[in-house]
Amino acid sequence: MSMASNLLPKSMKAVGLYTNLPIADAESLLDLKVPLPILRSTDVLVEVKAISVNGIDTKQRSKPVPPTFELPRILGSDGSGVIVAKGEKCKYFKVGDEVFFIADLRRNGPNAQYVAIDEIMVGLKPKNITFEEAAAISWTGVTAYESLYERLLISNKDKGKTLLIINSGGGVGSVASQLAMNLGLKVIGTAARSETKAFSLQNGADIVLNHIKDLLPQLEAQGYINGIDFILVNYNPYPYWDTLMAVAKPQGRICFLCDSSGLVDIKQLKEKSLTLVAEMMATRMKYNTEDKYRYREILEDISKMLEAGKLKSTLTKIMSPINAENLKEAHRMIEEKKSIGKIVLSGF
Template identity: 65%
Template structure:
């Protein structure tokens, strides 16, 4: 009996040693020292850095796929700054948990998860990432790592915009929402969510492929945002809308937004304005103007910060039961600086639809 116990203990110890050996002290990543145009080969470079050690409430995730977002390109954009240590970007992804901190309650080793990054530290463009469990949820079982990686940042942003900021509920069934840039990552998820609430969804795009993708995502009407939106809406027998979600610089749209929003309507901005706008028209119509920043609850450690986790978990369930579908439209592989620069280039050209995902290390 004693020999059997000793044998089992030796096997367990061997497995732990083997597991530890599989996690190297160093990992590959893609990052930057200088903020350069994406055409510069040094704008994003291959790196070897230390594997992060998870703290008490953190999990260590082996990254299987990551998504590229417009915020990545904005943070990498040229500026007169040189980092002393490499900066690693990346805001969401999917992978497998390889270690957990002592205080972690929801996860265990080998759980397949998807996640948002912590904006205050290194991002997800690496083989491993350590994150507080508040950023993590179980990956939808019906999705691949690539399909799941496309969703966390955009789905949480769209969910917060419609439900937490615009306060849309089932009571709003039949009302209308205008989604500026409905072919993008957040816009395409917002189209799907708006449909679930029974809203009449009006999207905007310009290219045939982005218009098609908007309709596939649930837009009932798609306007050309390079042309007069007011006139196009009138042709569709509408003059005003109840809600507007702006997934693009609102500066050039501002006067149009003021004309299209109904009295006592609500507008949500996701992107900063590139110039000053006149707020006076809001008062005449008693318009509610709100902003959405996915990291607000995390950065400011608000009392409802665990709402972030709840939304991620809800999104996972909605993807599993088919209420939402993944918005990945392009997968690049393997994960390296060359493919990451290509993804940034495509986003900066503003000709992408849905989400670009990069998969796997060689």
């Protein structure tokens, strides 16, 4: 380890859990004092400055703790901070680097003062934004990037084509809108509340439809009934399936980010030769794929976009400090679908 271990504390504050409980339960998330994580050879140890709260966090909390975890389990899917130590095989970062990162869901996460994380899941924090702004875009930024570039295969050659984003006011949707706008696509977002509609427009959507109402007549009124080139479904696709089949352009591409609540008839894909793909940002980590190094490359690419002003953080709310009370409130807001953009918790 590259930093004298006697300079680090032996224990740290954390927010964790012992069992899966509804967020209203007083024991659902607890303020804890735990030992510092053990560093592996390719890990960096990050002193956490800010964390964001994602839908995946609420799902992890509500599921039984996997038997591979020692209790208590510490959640968290992304954040930002400063590297204070590193394993002997680390080659991309040095102690003192300010970074932002995505967390490995197979390990304890960053809802703590320190987190140990493989350096391939880390990027240098953009110099022109705060730790809070950086924490807000790690997980959603990589997810949106993979969805557009690697699943839907969108590139500069698609300038002028159309992208429909179901739920464009959330964390992923608002980053995807910006990435698509930068590629010259026409972005059609969907939202239900006036504030999420406004947020979608601020982040690059050209028009925003109401997804509480039937989308077909709305698309027809806007002149898009003859086909959408790309569709990103950032919500349960089940209620939208027939609409998607109707509006997708022949040979178009559709990407799902969320599970379907029911069975859909994929025979409908054939007539238009549609491509249906799925995106789960955790795939590379879960299956230890040969290209897992892409996480770091994508984070570095996002960092450069942020520094160049081509991308902006979708941070909308900061809560401080990082503790069980504030994390419960953030989980509750996400579960009740009352959040816009990204909620970030800052400092201990």
